[in-house]
Amino acid sequence: MVPFIDLKRFEDGFLERWSAKVATMTSKAEFIGGNEVNALESRLSDFVQVAHAVTCANGTDAIQLALRAIGVGKGDLVLVPNMTFWATFEAVVNVGASPVTVDIDIVDGGIDWSSLTEAITRYKPKAAVIAHLYGWGSANLKAIRNLCAENKVLLIEDGAQCFGVEIDGEPIYKGALISTTSFYPAKVLGAAGDAGAVFTNDADLAAKVRQLGNHGRTTHYGYGAVGWNSRLDSFQAAFLNISLDYLAQRLASRREAVKYYTNALSKIGITEMRAPSGYLQNGYCNVCLIDDLGQKSKLEAALKSSGIGFGNIYPGAMSEQPGAKDFLHAHVGGNQAEKLCRSVINLPLFPYMTQAELAEVTHVVESNFSKNVNE
Ligand SMILES: *Cc1c(COP(=O)(O)O)cnc(C)c1O
Numbered sequence: 001m002v003p004f005i006d007l008k009r010f011e012d013g014f015l016e017r018w019s020a021k022v023a024t025m026t027s028k029a030e031f032i033g034g035n036e037v038n039a040l041e042s043r044l045s046d047f048v049q050v051a052h053a054v055t056c057a058n059g060t061d062a063i064q065l066a067l068r069a070i071g072v073g074k075g076d077l078v079l080v081p082n083m084t085f086w087a088t089f090e091a092v093v094n095v096g097a098s099p100v101t102v103d104i105d106i107v108d109g110g111i112d113w114s115s116l117t118e119a120i121t122r123y124k125p126k127a128a129v130i131a132h133l134y135g136w137g138s139a140n141l142k143a144i145r146n147l148c149a150e151n152k153v154l155l156i157e158d159g160a161q162c163f164g165v166e167i168d169g170e171p172i173y174k175g176a177l178i179s180t181t182s183f184y185p186a187k188v189l190g191a192a193g194d195a196g197a198v199f200t201n202d203a204d205l206a207a208k209v210r211q212l213g214n215h216g217r218t219t220h221y222g223y224g225a226v227g228w229n230s231r232l233d234s235f236q237a238a239f240l241n242i243s244l245d246y247l248a249q250r251l252a253s254r255r256e257a258v259k260y261y262t263n264a265l266s267k268i269g270i271t272e273m274r275a276p277s278g279y280l281q282n283g284y285c286n287v288c289l290i291d292d293l294g295q296k297s298k299l300e301a302a303l304k305s306s307g308i309g310f311g312n313i314y315p316g317a318m319s320e321q322p323g324a325k326d327f328l329h330a331h332v333g334g335n336q337a338e339k340l341c342r343s344v345i346n347l348p349l350f351p352y353m354t355q356a357e358l359a360e361v362t363h364v365v366e367s368n369f370s371k372n373v374n375e
Pocket residue numbers: 058059060061084085087088131158160161182183184194195196
């Protein structure tokens with residue numbers, strides 16, 4: 001028995017610190033804003049090496065706040081990768097813009113370079129949202145940033161899954177115009193509920209994000225814009241502040257598990273999607289690609305009967321979702337996203353997995369996968 005993810009493996013002393021914190025904050029009625037939120041924003045800004053970190057209610061709001069802050073609204077076209085979590089697509093629609101899906105690169109899981117180039121030329125979009133999935137970013141992230149800048153396409157980077165990722169020795173968020181993250185409990189830095197943040201080096205954009213996420217306020221009862229309430233509550237901030245103290249340990253443990261899998265799976269002959277060179281991944285997700293659908297379902301059945309959790313992240317492309325129909329402006333590129341959706345299987349990966357658990361998972365995989373089936 002190995003769960004797909006176990007969020008209950010708290011470090012020694014963690015729960016005691018959290019309970020004490022909840023008691024103190026409650027006794028002081030410290031519920032909205034305050035020290036915990038301020039401290040968190042300053043620690044996040046240091047960690048991601050971006051001048052401004054603005055916390056908000058969740059990762060989906062973070063994307064919506066970023067879109068609104070850069071001026072995306074009604075009638076604007078926004079490129080989105082055809083393979084991401086639905087929130088990336090949804091956020092574009094929710095701010096009144098029209099999404100154009102762009103195919104992905106099945107080697108790194110990011111947006112496909114030639115489809116992106118074609119989409120920019122053909123649709124002249126106002127903005128693009130790319131997603132750094134699985135625990136790394138695109139091999140050509142820097143070229144993507146340059147391409148968008150040269151073409152005046154405002155680039156938002158959905159970094160919900162890449163907290164702790166580095167590229168060329170620096171946090172991935174650092175080089176973005178504006179990026180977002182999610183602190184949903186299952187993410188690399190998880191809250192005790194919903195939470196998110198927007199990162200940018202641009203002071204004006206940061207001020208806009210902060211204003212929009214607090215009812216467009218200019219004063220307590222003065223409103224300079226129509227925003228909404230997307231404030232992070234103080235308890236979530238406090239939980240994240242405590243969690244940040246253990247982040248290095250959690251990342252180290254995730255990266256150890258990645259190493260174990262890479263070594264074991266390459267021996268078994270399974271194709272694993274890997275972080276491109278130049279990246280230090282955060283170990284968010286294991287990604288196996290099994291093209292042979294018979295083999296894949298056999299393996300899934302074996303994992304199920306052995307009580308081993310697994311994921312299919314993600315089982316369907318954005319453009320294929322019934323909910324996309326009324327909003328999708330166009331799709332650019334081929335069907336690598338659909339191919340990925342069909343072949344993807346994710347093995348358990350979370351902090352403090354034991355060697356025994358890793359061995360159990362890889363043993364079941366080894367016993368139920370034959371690499372020569374197509375030869
Ligand atoms: C989790 C996630 C989101 C949404 O974050 P929430 O905090 O759940 O709203 C957006 N994009 C990606 C890629 C995600 O993984």
